[in-house]
Every structure is written in C-alpha cells, then in structure tokens.
Amino acid sequence: MSSMDPIRNLIASLPVIDLVNAGFGGISSVGRVTNNPVWELVGRPDIWTMKQTKLKELQLKAIKYAFKHHYDNCDFYRNYCKDSGDVRPEDIHSIEDIINKIPQIPAEAFKKGVISSVPKNRINTVVTTSGTSGSVSYLVRDFGSLIRLGMIIVNYIANPGATQVLKEQKRFEGNLSKIVKYALTNFYVAPLLPEPNEASTWFTSAFKSLIPFMKMFGIPYDFHLKGFEFNPEKILEEIKEQSKKNKMVFLVGFHYVYNELMKYMDEVGETLELDPDGSNLCFTITAGGWKKLSGEAIDKKAFEKKLVDHFGVYEPYIVDAYGFGESNTIAIDFCPEGNMHLSPGVMAVTRDPKTLEVQDYGDAGLISVWDPTMLSFPSFVISDDIVKLSKPFECDGCGVITQTIEFVGRAEKAELRSCGLKTEQILNDENKKALEIVRAKTLRSGIGF
Template sequence: MLTDVFTLTQPEKEERLRAELLGLLAHHRRHCPPYARILDALGGADGDAATLADLPWLPVRLFKTRKLASVPDDEVIRVLTSSGTTGEVSRIHLDRAAAATQSRMLARTLGTVLGPRRLPMVVVDRAGVVGDRRSYSARGAGALGMVNFGRDHLWLLDADDRPDVAALKDFLARHGDAPFLVFGFTFMVWRYLYEVARDHGLDLSRGILVHSGGWKKLADQAVDNAEFRRRLGADTGLERIHNFYGMVEQIGTVFLEGPDGGSLYCPDFADVIVRDPVTWAEAPVGTPGVIEVLSTLPTSYPGNVLLTEDLGVVHGIDDGHWPGKRFSVLGRLPRAEARGCSDTYVGGRA
C-alpha cells in the first residue's frame, strides 16, 4: 500500500487540487440543494476560480445550523458529530464510499510516520469513549479511527477515567523493547501518560506518539508544543512525536507534524490558506490569520473548502522536511466556541 502522501510541491499541488475541487464543488451543487442556494447567494461563478484562494468557502459553523448532505438519507451509514461545548454540534453525513475513502487516506497519511505494520498500541482514553458506532463524538471518532493502526490495545483509563498504571507497566514489559504506538488527545496524554510515566520512571523511548486536540488546558501550565516535546523526551525518552490538526468536518484529512517538530504539513490531497480577518485576502507567509482548510475527501457532503474558527500562520512553502506549506495553529478566534476533542474533557467525561 502506498503511504507517502507528502510528495507534491506547492505549484504541483495547487494545479491538481484546483481541478479536483472544481469538480467536487460542481458535484455538491448538483446533489445538495441548500449548498447550491448558498453558492447562488454568493453570486460568484465557482467554476471560474483561477486559484485555490478563489474557491468559495463555507464557514465551518454552518454545519451546526444546516443539514448539508449530497447523498440520500438511506445511503448514510454514519453521522459524525463535533465536540462543541454549547450544545450546538456539527453533523457530518457519510455514505459507504466516503467513509471508506476517509479511512484509507487517513491510513496513508499516518503510514508515513508509522510504517506499514500495525504496532502494539496504548490509547490514552477509556474504551467506552467510542460509544454508538453509527453516531460518534469527535473524540470517539478520533479514537476509533486510530485503533485500526494498532494491535494488542491497552486503553489506559478505566471507567472512572483513572490511569491503570499496572496495566501500562505490563504493556511495556511485553512491548516496550520494540516500536509501539501511542494515541491520545494532547491534554490527556500530558495528564495521564506523561505525568504517570514520569512519576513511575517508565521508559517510553520506543514509542511513537500521535496526538491532537488543542493546547488550551496546557497553556495554563505554561506548556506549549516545544515544552511538551522537550519534557516527554527528557523525562520518558519518548521523542518520536507527531501532533496533528484535523476536524470532524473534514474527517480523514489530517495535517501532520513533521519529524523535526514545529510545523504542520499538508498531505497531497489537502491544503491550507491563511486569510486576513479584515480583508479575507490570502495572508502572506509569516502573517497570522484565519485558517481555511481544503480537501478532496468530502464527497457525501460539501465540506471541501471550509473557513475554520482557528488562527494560524504559514511559516514557509517548499522549504521544510516535506514539500508544500508548513504552518502552525495559534489558537481559537476570540469569542469562538470552545471546542476540540480534548478540550471537552473537564475532569470528567466528554
């Protein structure tokens, strides 16, 4: 199976994505009447977009207030929900083909850093988080999507969200001398894996950590990405660490941190545009703005070009470990709803 999806230079990517996204926007216009009305109201001819930045975007919040699906109800096999805290959640409708595609492309993306084999795996969560298999929370969907990459799973937390230290020691005794996978949302990794491993002198040096979910809770402890990586390496030996940025509204698309840390990269089927929050023009490299995400994966709903509620900055183009744009997420927009898979965890259950 091909796994390398970080191959295209930015000019190559823009040429390919523009053609594919124009076709997808036309598909959704035909099959999702509410989306067609939105495009008509915008007044632009989406088929004439000369660049990716010219493609019409939807605010990601729209999926909280409108049902937007491009397939009939009887073809929907799964409805994903976001992790907002105000009671409003996005609902993302997947048919069989879309669900298969997002799973396959997630596997190809993560295979870049995990390799082709399923590894013994620690999930920094409780098994019950996956819940109803037809309607997932974002946290449950993230955990369930990741367990497919592992074997001999250890769900680190018990039903009361307490870490099972004895089980972790047993897992490391059996698997700790060869590569193993660790997945969790950032705050939970810090609280339930890092602090436990540090306090018990556990060796995580053969682990590969994939994590996501925001830094809000850790900011209160003065822990940013660099400090997170430094402390895990110094105190537990865990140095292969990959943060990722993604959202339920573009499920299967993840922007992955490179091996050297510090920047997120776009896979070949996706891109980001950072927009000036006043003019909405594309911001220059190095200038913060609002993140727009683009992906060719959504086929069962019109989620290909979305304006997020996150602030970010592009650090460089075709000048990093992988080609294309490299960027960072700086945080939420002021007054934006608190969301994020780990940020919904408040010492209890999400």
C-alpha cells in the same frame, strides 16, 4: 501467544510498504480510469512528496469534482452558492477560480443545522466540535470520507515517516523491510480515548479512520477510556503489561488526558521507561489543544519534557497533530526541523479575520480549506482557528513537499458574525429539524471538546 501473532508474523514477512504503495497506486489508477479524481489524488503513493505542479493539477480536478458533488446533492450548499454570486461547477477552470469563486462556509454554519451531501443511510458516524461560541456542530461522515483520511495518514506513516525513522535508527541498516518487520511484530496502539461509538470528536474520528488498516495488519489496540471511565492505575498497568510483549507502543491521546495521567503518576510516585533512546520506536501522539489543560496554560516544550520524564519516551518521537471537525485536514509535526506539515489532500489559505480577504503566506488569519476528500458534506470551510501558513516547499528535514502550519489561537465570536447570519438565513427548516434528530442520537462527547 496471541491468536493474531501468526498473522502478524506472516504479514511482516511480506514486502509490506511495496504492497501498500501498490494498493494505493491501484486505487489512484481506478480513480483516474473511472473519472473520480478524488480517489486519484488520495491514492497517489507520492502524495506527500509530489511536485507542486502535479499536486495542483490533481487538486484542481478533485476540488472541481467535489464541488459538483456538493452542488448537486446538498440543497443548502447549492442555495449558498446561488446567494454568493450564483457560482456553478462549470465556472471553475483554475486554482485561482477555486480561491476566488468557490464559496466557503463559515464553521458556525454547522451549528445551525445538519449540512449533508449524502443520503442518511450512508452516514457512518457523526463528529461534534465546539467553536468560539461554545455551541456544538454536528458533522456527518460517510465511510468513504473516513477511509480517505485514513489513507492519507497511513501513506505518511509508510513513506516519509518510515523513511525518517530509517535515517535515524542505524540498527536497521537502511533496510526498510527490517523496520517494517520489527514494527508489525512489536506494534501496540494505546489510544487514551473512548471507543469511537462512545465519542464524536475529530481526533476520535481520525483514529477511527485507521482501525480498518490496523485490523488488516493484525495490530493490537485497546481504548483506555472505555465508557468514559478514567482509571489511571488500570491504564498504567495495561500499558506496562502490553509493553512487555510489544515494545513499540503508540500512545495516542488528548493533551489534558496525558496531563491527568501524569498528575496521578506524581501522586503515587510512578514513572515508566518505555523507550528513553528511541530504539523501541515508541511514539507519543498528542492532539486537542496543548495550550489549555483544564484552564492551565502550558508551554509545548515543557509539556513534552513532562511526557519524557513520566513515560520514559524519546522526545523526537513525541508528535503533535492538528485538525478540526469540519474537514479531513490533518497536520503532523514529525519533522527534525520542527515543522508541522499540512496534509496535501486539502488546499488551504488564510483569511483576514475582519475582512475575510485571502492573505499572503505567513500572515496570521483564519484557516480556510477546500477539502475534496470529504464528500459527506461540503468541506469548503472558513474555520475559526487562527493560524499561519507557509508557502509549499520541500522540507530539508523530512523531505515532504507541503505547506506548514502554526496554530496561533481561536477567533473571537464577533469575527464571523456576518457570515453566520448569512448562513442562518439560508438554512431551511428541514436542515434545522435534522439537526435536532442528530443531536438526540449523537452520543455524549465531552472528551475532546
């Protein structure tokens, strides 16, 4: 018996979902009372199913708060605002003002220097990401920004995610407490990732945001690429051994790591049978660009079939996640209708790659977000990902009320050149010096680029 088993059993005997939602609700209430609308928004237990009128009200308050925070604490962004029509926090009164007035930074700006809205002693980690130019961005994260992302993900798992599983798995008899008890006594997380202190990708950072919650609930986990060592034989043995004790295995990793593992399995003629019918509630979480695997193009459905054939997992429980390092933006496609739902913690539009004009819903363009949950730097960003966004709607399949996102591709280098030149002119020597310091201190992060 593991030393954590008694703790897990004790927690499993409690009304966990109710306690989680009560805790989140308490955080939201404290945010409201203390005039911190960012925590008020993130703490809402119903954030994934909130009516749009209320969500927009909270987003407006949170984004105004974040805008003032960045304007007051980030010299670069304040200068950028002055150079973009001298926009000030007191100019923002509506959602339309956010879209039309609050300046968004092109993702390329983060390759030119460190942009930060928090003191150095509050920086918890640094995320790196490469863009269309191949150069690297260094993106600082404070603990609060990490926790807010973790809360949004945990909220999804505890509410719409658990409800969806409950509808499908009849053996739990519609009883949420039964599924929670099963999960907390059988859960094992197997990230096919380096440890967070060894890598600096957005996906590793997103997983890091969940670690405090896993520790809180006594959920065991092992990083299977420690020290960037890829030992497929050892990985498979550890997963098989853990699955004997913890039937509910969560595999988490980049698509190409799965692909390399499956190549090894083909070579040695080995397959697993983790959860063919979904009754064990094993989930396979993927992220990081399934369209290219070491130069190999692969169809998403074909890739999912490979996962089913090699790991013996249930196809509906293969979940793809989307995000990018310049934001806490997260999107998840755990939906019977195949929709990838965008986090309601951010407000998003698409922009025409040539003109940067805001587009209609459904048009392919650069995803542009105003993310109030990220207070370590101004996450009001024009990404170089081209996507299609839907209008917010209530999904008949899973019940969430969000926009959906469809990844189309990456922007060409030239498409953001004018924005990049503008931001490079505004970045001062101090920003560029800080970039060199962070670059020197940041651990190698080839996984996930």
